[in-house]
Amino acid sequence: MTKIKHILSRLIVPTTTIILVIQLIFMTREIxxxxxxxxxxxxxxxxxxxxxxxxxxxxxxxxxxxxxxxxxxxxxxxxxxxxxxxxxxxxxxxxxxxxxxxxxxxxxxxxxxxxxxxxxxxxxxxxxxxxxxxxxxxxxxxxxxxxxxxxxxxxxxxxxxxxxxxxxxxxxxxxxxxxxxxxxxxxxxxxxxxxxxxxxxxxxxxxxxxxxxxxxxxxxxxxxxxxxxxxxxxxxxxxxxxxxxxxxxxxxxxxxxxxxxxxxxxxxxxxxxxxxxxxxxxxxxxxxxxxxxxxxxxxDYRGVPHYVAGMVTHRIITVTLYLLGFLLVLSGTMPDVAQKVMGLNRLWILPSVYAIANQLPNIILGFLLLISARGVANQVIRAYKSTILVLVLVVIYTLISYQYIAPVIFVAVLLIAFILSKKTLYRQQFIHSWEQQVVDGVIWGTLIISYLLLGVIHAPFVQHRFHNLNHTGIMPSLHWWIMGVAVILMVSVFSVLLLRYLHAHQQQLGFIFDEERLNNMLAVGDTHYTNLAFLGDKRLYYYQVNNQDVLAVQFRIINNKAMVMGDPFGDANYYAEGMQQFVEDADILGYMPVFYEVSERIAMLAHEFGYDFFKLGEEAHVVLDQFSTSGKKMQNIRSVMHQATRGGFEFNVLQPPFSQDIMMQLRTISDEWLAGREEKGYSLGFYDDQYIQRYPIAVLEKNSHIEAYATLVTSHTEQQMAVDLMRFTKKSPNGVMDVLFVNTIAYAKAQGLMTLNLGMSPLANVGQHRQSFGRERLANLVYQFGSKVYSFEGLHHYKSKFTKKWVPMYIAYSRKSWILMVMIGLLKIDNKGVKRAPEIKVVYDKDNNF
Incomplete structure (x- = not known):
């Protein structure tokens, strides 16, 4: 009996509720x-x-x-x-x-x-x-x-x-x-x-x-x-x-x-x-x-839920801002969609004034929302106040112009959500990347084209041709275009003001060239690319531990991309944390690092930061202890060497500083070799008197006159010598560079080094497998069939005469970047970048000598 009472007591409330709900449905069935x-x-x-x-x-x-x-x-x-x-x-x-x-x-x-x-x-x-x-x-x-x-x-x-x-x-x-x-x-x-x-x-x-x-x-x-x-x-x-x-x-x-x-x-x-x-x-x-x-x-889960929720919320708010801006502009450009502003109906006598007052707020606020959406998408701190101001204006305008409460609630909820998501904005400056410019260009272009098309449709001859509207004279079209000019001018003014506000407070990443600081860093550790820092066309980022520089990277800024040249240098024990700090500091300032011509180790580290990578090519490394000119394969090399000896060519390695006569010869050969072409830079050394004076030069001379030369760069950390700038005269015989390389190999071996780096062969052994990335397969096609533009296969074949050891080199870039834009960035910075290299800082000893 007690159990039955217990069951009935439990059934009373839900039964009553069901009966009441059914009664409610029955009573309101016609509503x-x-x-x-x-x-x-x-x-x-x-x-x-x-x-x-x-x-x-x-x-x-x-x-x-x-x-x-x-x-x-x-x-x-x-x-x-x-x-x-x-x-x-x-x-x-x-x-x-x-x-x-x-x-x-x-x-x-x-x-x-x-x-x-x-x-x-x-x-x-x-x-x-x-x-x-x-x-x-x-x-x-x-x-x-x-x-x-x-x-x-x-x-x-x-x-x-x-x-x-x-x-x-x-x-x-x-x-x-x-x-x-x-x-x-x-x-x-x-x-x-x-x-x-x-x-x-x-x-x-x-x-x-x-x-x-x-x-x-x-x-x-x-x-x-x-x-x-x-x-x-x-x-x-x-x-x-x-x-x-x-x-x-x-x-x-x-x-x-x-x-x-x-x-x-x-x-x-x-x-x-x-x-x-x-x-x-x-x-x-x-x-x-x-x-x-x-x-x-x-x-409990170490901050992951809030991070994920913040990112999702940020994406939703960004998309909503874009959609709201897009709809506002459309409602302003399309008269059938536009809502009339209360209290302006009396202006019908002046059609152009009425049209401007009716549509201008929508268009201006719409475009300002689109700009604000880009700032929010970039997670820029400065976009916070400006976006709140724009949303508040949208709320006020919606209250005045629309008769329904739903739009007001929608914008108000968006405003509140944006205020609560303030922590997702962390970047200190706004940089409009090429990728974003393309996306925004499509959006703005669509709106502008639709606006212009609407003006064309309102033209008298179009209306007469398709709609037979005899009452439409020149005045409606004239009023429309007057409004269009006024709208464009005002939108431009407000957009420029907002963009200038977002672009304010620009801060550079890293530091300019400081020879003393750079040399102190190189004393800790160097690479075969650190010589490029002395070109003066890059900035340097230093990672510090206990206020001491322990790691550095060299890079050049193009758009929002920090193009890093080569591996970091310094203490190799800090590669991981130094690169992470560099990526984070760059991100705060709105930059995305691109690691160009880096080793496999650095590419893998970058991959851990969410970066994609692919193989650029391979470097030819001559193992000095294993190199020999004996054997059938080297027969042509031996023949060229004998011819050079009989022809009176002598090999020497000149040490800086060089005399004016030597510099004059080097510049003359360089100018002849360039033949009016623009000097390359960034990833290659270029001819500059200050830069040339920094490194030993391997030369082939005949009758005390230089016929060919190459600057030699030594990395003590890697136990490697690299050939940097190479030039030769037009009248020099075939095989002159073979002679120069063989003698340089012998010189490097005499210096107690392990390898000689002959430089990279672009696209060598890239994308040879069916399972390779699509971009690498495409690069393989360029390698095979692009010889008319650049002799990829010829360069690889030439360097293969001296070594069988090829070291892969990679490029690593953020997944948020488009590879096409990364390549365009590399093409744009493939130049000197500066008028001249920094002057050599002369250090005197206690006797006032060099």
Whole structure:
């Protein structure tokens, strides 16, 4: 028997709820969404704001119960944390409370860290006292019916009598001395709970009344609305449905039908009431709940959830800003879509003025939103204030020009979401990359072309040809183009101002050439590319540990790309953390590093930072201990060497500083070799007197006159010598460079080095496999069939005469960059970059000698 009672008690509430929901559906089956939306659209924006404020205020008052509870029970909890928990408890209880059961349960859960003996008793006491507001108003309603002040509702006195009886029973039971239910309750605390109960019910009642007045219900008086609210609340309490949903609404529909309020109007009334009292606060509570949950998960999972959520939110906001800007511009350029600005209809006498006033705000705000969206997409800090300003202007303009509340709410929600996502903006400056310029160019081009097409369509001859509009003379077209010029001018002015604001505060990455600092870094570690730093066409980034330089990279800026030349140099133990810091510092300033001609180790490190990479080619490394001119394969080399000896050619390695005569010969050979072509740079040494004076030069002389030469660069860290700048005269015999290389190999070996680097062979052994990346397969086709432009195969074949050891070199670039734009950047910086190399810093010893 007990089990049956237990089951029945569990079935009462859900059964009642189902019956009430079915009854609600039956009563509203003839109500359409079009009727509801039409009524809601009649609500002015200021009325919606008033309802929102009243709705949240009615809920906010109930949270004071928990502040009193915390002070009464001596909770040790911060104010912000207390308010958050109180909001969750009361909002969820309003929407899902079973006669106070949910409120007690939620307080038990959310105040678990403040638990004390007999903790449930204060919760019960607070709940009973929270009913006093409804009890007092029910007594007033009962007296009004009993005294025939409101004679129409005699049949519902039973509900009022029921709540009075239930309340009397609860109070009587609670006063039994043996139960001690009011033990510990102070009179002052009880008065506060009662006061809050009455205030909360009055605010809730006020929201209901204001909602009815807002939608234009004038058939009943305010006093009757208040009476009906008390009756429906009483019925909802007695039925004990979750959060009073269903029973309150059904009762209110029945009551309103008795006072000649139409069903569609009554439904809209209840929907608006539920939206502002239940749904909007519930959304805020759910948002707060998920925020608290995400904060806990974020701590448990080391910040990953917040990072992912931030990125997703940022993407959504960026796309929304673009779409909103696009739609605003379209609505401004398309007269059929544009909304008329209130109060400007009287300007019809001046068509051009009216058109400008009607469409100009849309177009200007639309383009400003597109620019702001780009700044937000780039995650630039300076875009924060400017975007807020633009969105606020859009909100104001929407309030003035549109008659519906939905657009205002949409933009306002977007504004709030953007403000809350402030942490996703971290870059210190705005750089418009080529990739972004292409995307934005497509968007802006589409809008501008559509605008121009619209102007052409409005031209008189077009309208006469296709629409036979005889009344369209020259004036409509003239007005249209006058408006177009004015719009373009104003959009240009505002766009330039916003772009200048975003582009302000430009800061360079790294440092300019400082010979002393660079030499100190090279003393720690160098590579066969560090000589290129002395060209002076690059900047240098230094990674420090304990304020000491331990690692450096050389790079040149082009657009938003920091083109790094070669591997980092310095202490190899700091490659990983130094590169990571470089990538992060570059990212903060809006730059994306591109690692060009780097080793496999650096390419793999860059890949860990989310970079793509592919093989550029291979460097020819001559292993000095293994090199020999003996054997059949080297027969041609030996023959050339003998011919050079018989021809009087001599090999020497000249050490700087060089005399004026030597420099004159070197420059003459270089000018002849270039034959008017522009000198290359960045990844290659170029001829410059200051640069040439820094390194030894291997020369082939005949009769004390230089016929060919090559600058030699030594990397002590790599135990390697590299051939940098190579030049020879036109009259020098074939094979002169073979002789120079063989002698240089012997010289390098005599210096105790391990390898001689003959330089890279571009695209060598790239994309030879079917499973290779598509871009590498394409590079292989260029290698095989591009000999008319550059002798890729010929260069690789030539260097193969001296070595079989080929070391792959790579390019690594961010996945956010387009490989086409990376290649264009490399082509654009493939030049000297400076008029001349930095002067040599002369260091004297104590005797004032070099």
């Amino acid at each position: 359409t969404w079009r009727m509801i939306i039409s009524t809601i659209n009649d609500v002015a924006w200021w009325q919606a704001v008033l309802l929102i404020v009243f709705g949240f205020l009615a809920v906010l008052v109930t949270t004071f119960n928990d502040t009193i509870l915390a002070k009464w029970q001596n909770y040790r909890i911060g104010k912000v944390e207390l308010y958050q928990r109180a909001w969750l408890i009361n909002v969820f209880n309003i929407n899902a409370g079973f006669a106070g059961t949910v409120s007690v349960l939620l307080r038990r859960i959310l105040f678990f860290d403040q638990s004390k003996p007999n903790q449930l008793k204060p919760y019960f006491q607070m709940y009973v006292l929270s009913l006093t507001g409804l009890l007092l108003t029910s007594v007033c309603a009962f007296l009004a019916l009993f005294l025939k002040i409101i004679p129409t509702f005699d049949d519902i006195m039973v509900w009022l009598a029921t709540i009075l009886i239930i309340t009397s029973i609860i109070v009587t039971i609670s006063l039994i001395p043996k139960l001690h239910l009011w033990l510990g309750m102070k009179r002052a605390i009880a008065k506060k709970f009662i006061g809050i109960s009455c205030l909360a019910l009055l605010l809730q009642m006020g929201l209901f009344v204001i909602t009815g007045i807002t939608i234009g219900v004038s058939s009943i008086q305010v006093s009757m609305m208040m009476f009906l609210f008390v009756i429906a609340s009483t019925i909802a309490f007695v039925s004990m449905t979750p959060g009073s949903w269903g029973s309150f609404d059904v009762a209110m529909l029945l009551l309103l039908s008795n006072v000649d309020v139409s069903q569609d109007r009554a439904v809209v009334w209840l929907i608006l009431y539920r939206v502002f009292y239940n749904i909007l606060p519930l959304f805020s509570a759910l948002g707060l709940f998920f925020y608290r949950l995400s904060r806990k998960l974020n701590v």
